[in-house]
Amino acid sequence: MTDTQWIQICQLEALPIDAGTAALLDEGKPTEEQIALFRITSTTQGESTIFAVSNFDPFSEANVISRGILCSIGDELAVASPIGKQHFCLNSGTCFEDEDVALKTYPSKIADGQVYVQSSELIQE
Amino acid sequence: MSVKQKILVIGNGMVGHKFLEAMTTHSDADKFEIATFCEEPRAAYDRVHLTDYFSGHSAEDLSLVEPDFFAQHNIRILLNDKAVSIDRKAKTVTSENGETLSYDKLVLATGSYPFVPPIPGHKRDNCFVYRTIEDMEAIRASAQGSSVGVVIGGGLLGLEAAKALKDLGLTTHVVEFAPRLMAVQVDDGGGAMLRQKIEDLGVQVHTGKNTQNIEDGDQHFHKMTFADGDIIETDVLLFSAGIRPQDTLAREFGLELGERGGIVVNDHCQTSDPDIYAIGECALSGGRIYGLVAPGYRMAQVTADHISNTGDNTFTGADMSTKLKLMGVDVASIGDAHGNTPDAKVYTYVDGSTEVYKKIVVNSDNNRLLGAVLVGDATDYGNLLQIVLNDIPLPEFPDALILPQRDGSGITGLGVEALPDGAQICSCNDVSKGDLCQFISDGATTLGDLKACSKAGTSCGGCNVLVGQVLNAELEKMGLEVNTDLCEHFPYTRQDLYNLVRVEKIKSFFDLIEKHGSGRGCDICKPTVASILASCWNDYVLEPEHAGLQDTNDRYLGNMQKNGTYSIVPRIPGGEITPEKLIVLGEVAKKYKLYSKITGGQRIDLFGARLEQLPEIWRLLIDAGFETGHAYGKALRTVKSCVGTSWCRYGQDDSVALALEVENRYKGLRSPHKLKSAVSGCTRECAEAQSKDFGIIATENGWNLYVGGNGGMRPRHADLFATDLDKETLIKYIDRFLMFYVRTADRLQRTSTWMDNMEGGLDYLREVVIEDSLGICEQLEAEMVEVIGSYQCEWKTTIEDEEKLRMFQPFINSEKGDSNVVFVEERGQIRPATSDEKRQGIKVVSL
Numbered sequence A: 001m002t003d004t005q006w007i008q009i010c011q012l013e014a015l016p017i018d019a020g021t022a023a024l025l026d027e028g029k030p031t032e033e034q035i036a037l038f039r040i041t042s043t044t045q046g047e048s049t050i051f052a053v054s055n056f057d058p059f060s061e062a063n064v065i066s067r068g069i070l071c072s073i074g075d076e077l078a079v080a081s082p083i084g085k086q087h088f089c090l091n092s093g094t095c096f097e098d099e100d101v102a103l104k105t106y107p108s109k110i111a112d113g114q115v116y117v118q119s120s121e122l123i124q125e
Numbered sequence B: 001m002s003v004k005q006k007i008l009v010i011g012n013g014m015v016g017h018k019f020l021e022a023m024t025t026h027s028d029a030d031k032f033e034i035a036t037f038c039e040e041p042r043a044a045y046d047r048v049h050l051t052d053y054f055s056g057h058s059a060e061d062l063s064l065v066e067p068d069f070f071a072q073h074n075i076r077i078l079l080n081d082k083a084v085s086i087d088r089k090a091k092t093v094t095s096e097n098g099e100t101l102s103y104d105k106l107v108l109a110t111g112s113y114p115f116v117p118p119i120p121g122h123k124r125d126n127c128f129v130y131r132t133i134e135d136m137e138a139i140r141a142s143a144q145g146s147s148v149g150v151v152i153g154g155g156l157l158g159l160e161a162a163k164a165l166k167d168l169g170l171t172t173h174v175v176e177f178a179p180r181l182m183a184v185q186v187d188d189g190g191g192a193m194l195r196q197k198i199e200d201l202g203v204q205v206h207t208g209k210n211t212q213n214i215e216d217g218d219q220h221f222h223k224m225t226f227a228d229g230d231i232i233e234t235d236v237l238l239f240s241a242g243i244r245p246q247d248t249l250a251r252e253f254g255l256e257l258g259e260r261g262g263i264v265v266n267d268h269c270q271t272s273d274p275d276i277y278a279i280g281e282c283a284l285s286g287g288r289i290y291g292l293v294a295p296g297y298r299m300a301q302v303t304a305d306h307i308s309n310t311g312d313n314t315f316t317g318a319d320m321s322t323k324l325k326l327m328g329v330d331v332a333s334i335g336d337a338h339g340n341t342p343d344a345k346v347y348t349y350v351d352g353s354t355e356v357y358k359k360i361v362v363n364s365d366n367n368r369l370l371g372a373v374l375v376g377d378a379t380d381y382g383n384l385l386q387i388v389l390n391d392i393p394l395p396e397f398p399d400a401l402i403l404p405q406r407d408g409s410g411i412t413g414l415g416v417e418a419l420p421d422g423a424q425i426c427s428c429n430d431v432s433k434g435d436l437c438q439f440i441s442d443g444a445t446t447l448g449d450l451k452a453c454s455k456a457g458t459s460c461g462g463c464n465v466l467v468g469q470v471l472n473a474e475l476e477k478m479g480l481e482v483n484t485d486l487c488e489h490f491p492y493t494r495q496d497l498y499n500l501v502r503v504e505k506i507k508s509f510f511d512l513i514e515k516h517g518s519g520r521g522c523d524i525c526k527p528t529v530a531s532i533l534a535s536c537w538n539d540y541v542l543e544p545e546h547a548g549l550q551d552t553n554d555r556y557l558g559n560m561q562k563n564g565t566y567s568i569v570p571r572i573p574g575g576e577i578t579p580e581k582l583i584v585l586g587e588v589a590k591k592y593k594l595y596s597k598i599t600g601g602q603r604i605d606l607f608g609a610r611l612e613q614l615p616e617i618w619r620l621l622i623d624a625g626f627e628t629g630h631a632y633g634k635a636l637r638t639v640k641s642c643v644g645t646s647w648c649r650y651g652q653d654d655s656v657a658l659a660l661e662v663e664n665r666y667k668g669l670r671s672p673h674k675l676k677s678a679v680s681g682c683t684r685e686c687a688e689a690q691s692k693d694f695g696i697i698a699t700e701n702g703w704n705l706y707v708g709g710n711g712g713m714r715p716r717h718a719d720l721f722a723t724d725l726d727k728e729t730l731i732k733y734i735d736r737f738l739m740f741y742v743r744t745a746d747r748l749q750r751t752s753t754w755m756d757n758m759e760g761g762l763d764y765l766r767e768v769v770i771e772d773s774l775g776i777c778e779q780l781e782a783e784m785v786e787v788i789g790s791y792q793c794e795w796k797t798t799i800e801d802e803e804k805l806r807m808f809q810p811f812i813n814s815e816k817g818d819s820n821v822v823f824v825e826e827r828g829q830i831r832p833a834t835s836d837e838k839r840q841g842i843k844v845v846s847l
Helices: A120-124 B014-024 B047-055 B133-143 B156-167 B188-200 B248-252 B293-307 B381-389 B433-441 B447-454 B464-477 B494-503 B509-516 B525-537 B579-591 B611-623 B655-666 B727-744 B751-756 B761-769 B777-789 B794-799 B802-808 B835-839
Strands: A006-011 A019-025 A033-041 A048-054 A069-073 A076-080 A087-089 A108-111 A114-118 B005-010 B032-038 B076-079 B083-087 B092-095 B100-102 B105-108 B112-114 B148-152 B171-175 B204-206 B211-216 B222-226 B231-234 B236-239 B243-245 B263-265 B276-278 B283-285 B322-326 B329-335 B345-351 B356-362 B369-375 B424-426 B566-568 B595-598 B604-609 B636-641 B675-680 B694-699 B702-707 B719-725 B823-826 B829-832
Touching: A006 A019, A033 A076, A033 A114, A048 A108, A048 A114, A069 B525, B005 B014, B005 B100, B014 B032, B014 B293, B047 B133, B047 B156, B047 B719, B083 B248, B133 B156, B133 B236, B148 B156, B148 B231, B156 B171, B156 B236, B156 B322, B171 B231, B188 B204, B188 B329, B188 B345, B188 B356, B188 B369, B263 B276, B276 B293, B329 B381, B369 B381, B381 B424, B381 B464, B424 B433, B424 B464, B433 B447, B433 B464, B447 B464, B447 B751, B494 B509, B494 B525, B494 B727, B509 B525, B566 B611, B579 B595, B579 B604, B579 B611, B595 B829, B604 B611, B604 B829, B611 B794, B611 B802, B636 B655, B655 B675, B655 B694, B655 B727, B694 B727, B702 B727, B719 B727, B719 B761, B727 B751, B727 B761, B727 B777, B751 B761, B794 B802
Parallel strands: B005 B032, B005 B105, B032 B076, B105 B276, B148 B171, B148 B236, B171 B204, B263 B283, B636 B675, B675 B694
Antiparallel strands: A006 A114, A019 A033, A033 A048, A069 A076, A076 A087, A108 A114, B083 B092, B092 B100, B112 B243, B211 B222, B222 B231, B322 B329, B329 B369, B345 B356, B356 B369, B566 B604, B595 B604, B694 B702, B702 B719, B823 B829
């Protein structure tokens, strides 16, 4: 994997803590997709982690996942759809209420205070 | 087709009507042709609650007849028509109006008439009895311009009547021949305590008084002279000296009567003519007249079963124990209240400071309860009654049943578990403990659900505490530990969390979960805590520490629709709006192509706003003087109103002005669920206040307050909470009511279910809110003042904060909008395109 596969999205500090934000991946390209970024802070050290999943809610067919509430279910982090309240695992994308349904997930990282997400274009190749 | 059997009923009172209901629910109901005579001008109504007629209830409120009942079941009712003769050979009945109807089975439900002692002068003007709505109307007319009222008779009904006179604003006296009040039901000790409590309420009691003469008075209309020479002058005189069975027809047409009246019936309620039945207060069963409604209902059922050949139901007597609230005083009498049983022993408990009197009567072996009297505190009634009815062995020291439990041990030795399944818990609706257990094991595991499906506790409400105890005991027995934790992150109920937040002055979700929870929270606890924080401290909901907790509606201050766009509802207090503002709404809707719809709450909803449009739209609305309507929040929504006295020919008061005041007072109050209200200017009730969480209706003398109403999925008629209030008192009660709801309700529990689940029900709520029984009213009012004082229009705050506006950008890294939001045109407005339409690339509305 080379550095070119990572798309810079925004500054980390621009993202609200423990909540979702929508972003556009590969804007203008055929692979353009809406994603939902979740910035999670560790409760003890204040360090941030980023999760990136598809913003498209497969149940309501609307782009609303970034506007869902962040949840912890046991040890897993999840987001609840603001429309149908189904829960999706932020790590795997799997829906807790229906195992056959999942959100697409995207590798993401933080470097030099910037948030990066891996582009679908290059992953598909 | 076989010929229908003709059933004729004489009398459409409470019991007569119960009989009709019982017949119509029978599986062979279509085999009967039913008709009923009704001497009064209106069909059956609730005579037990007749006094409510003077405290805000209309004749319609008291009606016991389901809408369209007679038409729906094809029953002929002859109102204002009295049966005057029976031809038992021809099997016909003829009425005063000359109607002759034939019958196969005749049911006499003629009830009783008030006994008026033949005192000289008893037929003077302004002398009344107390039985029908017409009596009530006559008493009310006479009370106008009068100042003093006397009731002759200090029994149960007499005290009810005294309350009515007091409600009409008269200086009220009760005159009783016997040496104590309620001589039939209570003993000397109980009578003395009752007298003290009633005199505290401003009613003057005169016992041992034998009225000799009634004549013209000097200061007032009547002068009453007693055997001992005393004199009382009064304007209004009301006789309530007992009832007599209305057995005239039976007497004239040869049915067997008791020595002192009453139509003799057997265990199937048949009279001496097997084709004629008698039920209710006119029937003499086992040598007794049953002057209570529950036994009358039983007779109605027994008769219906016998006529329709259903089972072998019999009436062999009924328990005459009673519990009632007389002028706010609890009085109960059970079984052998006077200790008449040979060798009976008596235990008494008297608390002079709170004026409570309790007595139990036990058998000579000290192991069975025979009867009881309770005055001032009747909470033990349900338990004691069950012990008597089910012959349950007593604990070693029977006095434990009435002594106060001060060590916190709670249960008085005998709980509901000691009751057999056959024990009747709700006598009004004939629900046994076994019935309740069945409903519970079928899934009715909350008090509200259990009452809804069993009907227990839904009439007089006297058994509510007991129903709750059965529920708890059963759940425990089933090993069904009811987990009341809010969610996996907090081992607390919503009420617990509310108290923690208040007491520890916790200001953020983070602090609360750090101290009292675990994990990171979820879509259950975050919005719940956000709501609690808002109810307590009323911070701006989009502060960084609160924003992530909010449900999407609260987070973007709009109502999210199925395609991810939002609808906008500006506040239109009381539904009153100027043409200028109406035009602004039209212009905004036109500019942004928003779908426009009038809401049920007298507001206007604008649909289809994209996330990024919300701030621009709100800037225009706020510039035009609008405020946020909180349609997105679990908060006060709208206070509907009718036009009231300003325009309406019938209005009693200015309902619009009050609606505006109420809406502006409580706007921004966040609560466990949404709150709706309405104000009507008269009893025509055009604002539909009785279907609201709190509703207000103007009367001649002030405002009536209703609480706990709901429309929607589970409609609930609001309860009349208090009557004829001045505005200051009204607002005070609403402040307390709302804050008590905020403090004690479950998450997403509307006031209607909150009321249904409240142990002690409406009476308890009145005690808390009106009498301040918990001593919290001052606190509740102060909390409300704080919320009102910290109100802000959330949209105004938001558009003034550049930082906040960034949230409404659709993507953090792009200026583009959501390409998946597509509309098509329908009836001249937009609507979201369906998935199929999007795939087919149907012509869309360009925005």
